[in-house]
Amino acid sequence: MPKWNFINGLTKEAIRSVNPLWASAIKASLKSKATPLQSNYHVNTGAVTRNGKIVLGSNHEMAITDTITHGEEAVIAAALEKYGKDDPIQVIAFAGAEGEEIGSPCGNCRDAIRQYADLDNLVIINAPTAGGTAVVVPGNAYFKNDFAEANAEEKAWLLESDALAQALKAEKTAYDVYLAKSSPKIYGAAIACDNGLVFRGSYRGDVAYHPELPISAAIGNFRDGSDDACRKSVKMIVVASAGSMPDVMYKDRQHALEFAEAIQSLNNKSGIPLPVYLANGRQVFKTDTNEWLPFRFSPKHLGLEKAIAGGYEKLFS
Numbered sequence: 001m002p003k004w005n006f007i008n009g010l011t012k013e014a015i016r017s018v019n020p021l022w023a024s025a026i027k028a029s030l031k032s033k034a035t036p037l038q039s040n041y042h043v044n045t046g047a048v049t050r051n052g053k054i055v056l057g058s059n060h061e062m063a064i065t066d067t068i069t070h071g072e073e074a075v076i077a078a079a080l081e082k083y084g085k086d087d088p089i090q091v092i093a094f095a096g097a098e099g100e101e102i103g104s105p106c107g108n109c110r111d112a113i114r115q116y117a118d119l120d121n122l123v124i125i126n127a128p129t130a131g132g133t134a135v136v137v138p139g140n141a142y143f144k145n146d147f148a149e150a151n152a153e154e155k156a157w158l159l160e161s162d163a164l165a166q167a168l169k170a171e172k173t174a175y176d177v178y179l180a181k182s183s184p185k186i187y188g189a190a191i192a193c194d195n196g197l198v199f200r201g202s203y204r205g206d207v208a209y210h211p212e213l214p215i216s217a218a219i220g221n222f223r224d225g226s227d228d229a230c231r232k233s234v235k236m237i238v239v240a241s242a243g244s245m246p247d248v249m250y251k252d253r254q255h256a257l258e259f260a261e262a263i264q265s266l267n268n269k270s271g272i273p274l275p276v277y278l279a280n281g282r283q284v285f286k287t288d289t290n291e292w293l294p295f296r297f298s299p300k301h302l303g304l305e306k307a308i309a310g311g312y313e314k315l316f317s
Helices: 022-030 071-083 107-116 152-159 162-173 214-224 250-266 305-316
Strands: 004-008 042-048 052-058 060-062 066-069 089-095 123-127 132-136 189-193 199-200 234-240 276-278 283-288
Touching: 004 060, 004 199, 004 234, 022 042, 022 052, 022 089, 022 123, 022 132, 042 071, 052 071, 071 089, 071 107, 107 250, 152 276, 152 283, 162 189, 162 199, 162 214, 162 234, 162 276, 189 214, 199 214, 214 234, 214 250, 234 250, 250 305
Parallel strands: 004 132, 089 123, 234 276
Antiparallel strands: 042 052, 042 089, 060 066, 123 132, 189 199, 189 234, 276 283
């Protein structure tokens, strides 16, 4: 059986006091049976709950680059079914990565982790299958919701901008038949271009629980709502809510990141994120498409930046 030594992914220092359940989670992941029929990207996952219960799961793909489940979703679902929501996961481990890389859950999986894992005590581990160095990162490190306020000049022009007006309109036109008091608050989004064009996006739910999120909707409008080639020069993304400061879903942050990597690559700005403004009333905060998704799972990270950019280049040829 393989053996692992553990390092802190943030400091790269060796971890001397090792929880034996970490190795248990990795060993469980080795037993999972991923079926990545299209991507060939195996996400073999093991997890341990607060009470020491071990579960395993993996990614399974279908349709046109869609999934039945991601590895993280699979272990969360398994733990909920077997042990209930009062015994949340505290360890998530991936097996298969070579080298000392930090594990990178996608945005959708972060939403699931935030909802159901014991985030204050969670660790996420990336380990090579054959043994060796496993990288451990606190679960909280994958989430960011504290942002700097925009400066006075930025705030002044944003509050008067069409981008903000369109984002707020998108919030008003959102719909979902299942919203409850416990649901995250709805927000609206807009993509603003240097030539003055603005593409808004609103939340659209459906009865089958496959919603379109606001930034994703704005990206769709950007792609299909104009033939103006000058829109390639994107200025910013604005997210707004009249009721409270927007808490943007990590799945939507993932969409924003992929959009930014593609469009910035076409603008010869590879690696430079797009600015993101979060607005509520007279409050305006600023982040960007990299900062708000720590340890991001991105096309650039996977060596697919040019492929994603190629999908956008069709719009301007």
